[in-house]
Amino acid sequence: MPIGLLTDLYQLTMAAGYFEAGKASERATFELFVRKLPRNRNFILAAGLEQAVDYLLNLRFTPEEVAYLRTLPQFARASDAFFEMLAGFRFTGDLFAVAEGTPLFAGEPFLTLRAPLIEAQIPETYLLATIGFQSMIATKAARVVKAAIGRSVVEFGTRRAHSPEAGALAGRAAYIGGCSGTSNAETGHRYGVPVFGTTAHSWVMSFPTERLAFEQLQRLLGESTVYLIDSYDTIEGARRAAELGGPLWGVRLDSGNLVELAPAVRKILDEAGLGEAKIMATGDLNEYKIHELVAAQSPIDAFGVGTELATSADAPSLGVVYKLVELEDGAGRRYTVKLSEDKHTLPGAKQIFRYAEHDQLARSTECPSCPEGSAQAEALLRPVILGGALIEPLPKTEDARRHAAESLARLPTPCHSLFEGEDAWRVELSPELECLYERVRKGVAR
Secondary structure, eight states, X not given: OOOTTSSOHXXXXXHHHHHHTTOXXXXXXXXXXXXXXXXXXXXXXXXXXXXXXXXXXXXXXXXXXXXXXXXXXXXXXXXXXXXXXXXXXXXXXXXXXXXXXXXXXXXXXXXXXXXXHHHHHTTHHHHHHHXXXXXXXXXXXHHHHHHHTTSEEEEOOGXXXXXHHHHHHHHHHHHHTTOSEESOHHHHHHHXXXXXXXXXXXXXXXXXXXXXXXXHHHHHHGGGOEEEOOSSXXXXXXXXXXXXXXXXXXXXXXXXXXXXXXXXHHHHHHHTXXXXXXXXXXXXXXXXXXXXXXXXXXXOXXXXXXXXXXXXXXXXXXXXXXXXEEEEETTEEEEXXXXXXXXXXXXXXXXXXXXXXXXXXXXXXXXXXXXXXXXXXXEOOEEEEETTEEXXXXXXXXXXXXXHHHHHHTSOGGGGOSSOOTTSSEEEXXXXXXXXXXXXXXXXXX
């Protein structure tokens, strides 16, 4: 699918302006980050890098797209040379990024992009959209999985996602965040994510009796059978499932008072000799409801979480921004900064150094300060694309999921709270970065 026009118009009008002003050869450095964490979030789990890389490596403008831009009044004064440049557009720059599954905090770059100014400007919209959305969902998934305390969580949200494609990417991001899998078959096909599915109530209602519906399902699925037992009467549904016996995986509860129903269903299954059969709960669940069910010691083995997960309903947007921090031209390098109230930025390309108990945001040219006897700091931003070429294959989604689990396990308890925790993780600025900010700020003020 053509992707050149998957952007805001102003990215393209700025590109035209840069070109006509003779700034196309200037080399720009942009950083993508969040100024502050969303409500009740103590970290953001980075996701979406695979799609960002795919976009940059394949960004082109088709003849049809260029022809369309020529018809717009905003480009009436653009030269033919600008459109010829677009026709041959390729990304030739560099991309540095944190690995997918890395927990980040306010002000820390998910990625740094360095390229000729036009090449660095046009990708802004797409990068914000794909990194922001998937990181938002991965973070929500990590919270839900944490609340489940070892019980399996499956992402079930495609039908309520903001588009079918959003559903596929939500399944991927949720898996990175710790979910066992997704209901989205396309996610499984594209990214190797395990897929799960039971039946809808329409399956049960399409047969003359509930028992016949269960029999037909078991005949088809065997050991993968999951009976949806609350179409009519949950307890009676559990009894019918118990009467049929194995093979089966278990049963699903989609409504009612789960605190009361789950123990009753468990008792019915156990008395029928189906102690290995599992109970899955679904139906408008989120991390808070799961936390309550776990606290009540409900005998639920797995949770299917849909709308709340695929839309991150309590924090449905991530305020990612993409800001220019350096610009190089024939006169040398110029550090750029934004000074507006509540929206100021820090100049210069940066590196994140992660220590055992805090992060340091430093200039990209710095080395970490490691006092004698302290653990070595980890530099989180690594080269991904250099000179327009991918330097090595990206980790698989499974690897990103593993990295997320290991990284989250190293964070202190306050970071995992379902509510905001003051000073859950400290991020400090290096003295060299603070000095650069003051120098640039004073220069701008003059």
